Amino acid sequence: MVSLHPQVAGFRFSGVECGIKKRGGLDLGLVVADAPAVVAGMFTRNVVRAAPLVICERRVAAQRTVRAILVNSGNANACTGEPGRNAALASCQALARELGITDDEVLPASTGVVGQLLQTEKITAALPRLVQGLEDDATGFAHAIITTDRWAKIEVQAVEGARVVGIAKGAGMIHPDVGPPQATMLAFLFTDARIGPLPLQAMLAEACQHSFNICSVDGDTSTNDTVLALASGRSEAVANEDDLGLAISSVCHRLAQSMVLDGEGAEHAATIDVRGLKNDSDARVVARTIATSMLVKTAMAGCDSNWGRVLAAAGRSGVEFDPGQAAIAIGGVSIVSQGLPVGSEAEARANEVMKGQVYRIEVVLGSGAGQASYMTSDLGHGYVDVNAGYRS
């Protein structure tokens, strides 16, 4: 029986309160690798890119190993220009001095409000406490990086010869679109596997494609989305690469599911499964259009199996299909067949399914082989409460 404690050989974690978050709480997180750890990264494709993300991306591209990740929540340090860049560099430099490593070995990440200068002095002042708090358990770190999240997100998976620990945060501006050397979702994966940077990058890219990049809370892609994977190589055994890749994918998928379920104000999470189109790419466009439709998301909030909104969203996606062949099921309850409603009794049963926290919406739009999934949350009063007053 494998222990599922949130820890992995070669890494120590810490989280403290340094005073950046207006409402208080842990807001500064640190991960330290005992020895240089192999690194891979995926970064937002938004052309507006936060200062720490630009630095982080450059460092991941330039070197195959790093020693530390420094994360603050409450301030995204985005749209802050040269002063923002200097603030991120200074924070890394102060940490490097504290740890006795080089600046380049520190990867910075930030999440929170856009357009406010990062208060480096608060970070610098908290560094001794942060370093002193380093421990094997990642729970404190996971709490330090969250913003509007209701819970910390940690997933652990073990395979023969390796262990993977994933830590992520949501909960708004969540529609990640991360690409290789280029999500304010932040996700960090740590493994003790012995692996090089190229296979690690390939595994991470593949995992993102089927996890973070197919989930949406509000359709808004952040300026700060960052996914990092670090490998300490401390495992005694050698892991099978396929098994390790699957474990990384599985951890990313579970973190993405948790992020969507914890979407700002969300009470429901659905997986949209689209099938029957010409190819997977078309299916993905349809699934994404349904998953980001405000009318579909409000119907989810109302537990209303309003399939007309689902079909209308598919129809405006730009992908061609025959609406007369459409079939829709919610939680396995068929409500549309051959483009026509099955009946009010079926819809009533689907409404019951939609009262659940998590369910599946299947949309079949023909007989092609193309298929894709997307994860989405509901749009209810909770979302408006969080977002009509976030900065104030």
Add this chain to the structure above:
Amino acid sequence: MVSLHPQVAGFRFSGVECGIKKRGGLDLGLVVADAPAVVAGMFTRNVVRAAPLVICERRVAAQRTVRAILVNSGNANACTGEPGRNAALASCQALARELGITDDEVLPASTGVVGQLLQTEKITAALPRLVQGLEDDATGFAHAIITTDRWAKIEVQAVEGARVVGIAKGAGMIHPDVGPPQATMLAFLFTDARIGPLPLQAMLAEACQHSFNICSVDGDTSTNDTVLALASGRSEAVANEDDLGLAISSVCHRLAQSMVLDGEGAEHAATIDVRGLKNDSDARVVARTIATSMLVKTAMAGCDSNWGRVLAAAGRSGVEFDPGQAAIAIGGVSIVSQGLPVGSEAEARANEVMKGQVYRIEVVLGSGAGQASYMTSDLGHGYVDVNAGYRS
């Protein structure tokens, strides 16, 4: 001084309650042209297309004149298959018999819930009252076609030699994308101008491009969006075509503005003006992305000049620009210059502007000649109230 009564030579209007709307109220509208009227039309590009829209589109394409428009609200007659098509045809046929014209001279349009069969018998039973109620004033008709709208939308403009009356309804599933011979926005324009179908179609297409097609309430393009323009030719004078085109554009723009301001649950409407990009097409993509961002729309609801959300939305649009050159102003108050915040005092003044009903958000992203505008409404609790329980 031109009279601005909602009437125009050659057309009579009517609206009655026939029992389709669950909550009651006028729900059946009729326009009759005294003699065959030249027609032009624009229809949704959604691949899921309501039965009445398909019939209407075919009739507009096949003939240069029509005699009547029959509109019901409360039921979209979309996703209703062959029975839905038969219901629309039967309604037109019954009206044609009542008026002594041919079936093909009647254009049907529907708006309301998707996926429920239209109750033709309710329409047929109400036709005698509907025809008897025909009058010069379009107010009753305008009220009969609305659904979740809070007010009826009528705009009148007169030029030398012609008069244009426009009537529209919103208020949800509003992100029109209408194209020539192919919008549940419905908009109807009536003029007494002497004009042929081709120039009328060209004027309507141009007008839609800068009005309905640049507005969004919820980002969801309807299955039923229809814009029709009818010309009776009853004017004594001949209108200058440029003047007439401008009048049609102006009426469409005012109707679109009214639709956005009356977006479901909306309390604020903003025009997003984007400038400085390489070309107008890029500027339009950026403006549309900002206008449909849930985070921007909730910031509007909160009267929060959260420009980071505006810039982040622009950044994920797929259009390249230099964020360091970005400038943003709200209601003329500059809050971002050279990619950096102007200051908290400016933001406080912008917040005051955002308490108003209508304002302008200017986004300059470089020095290119490309520019575009988009109209959008806020996303607040009112929107959720309307949409988390619309069918129930």
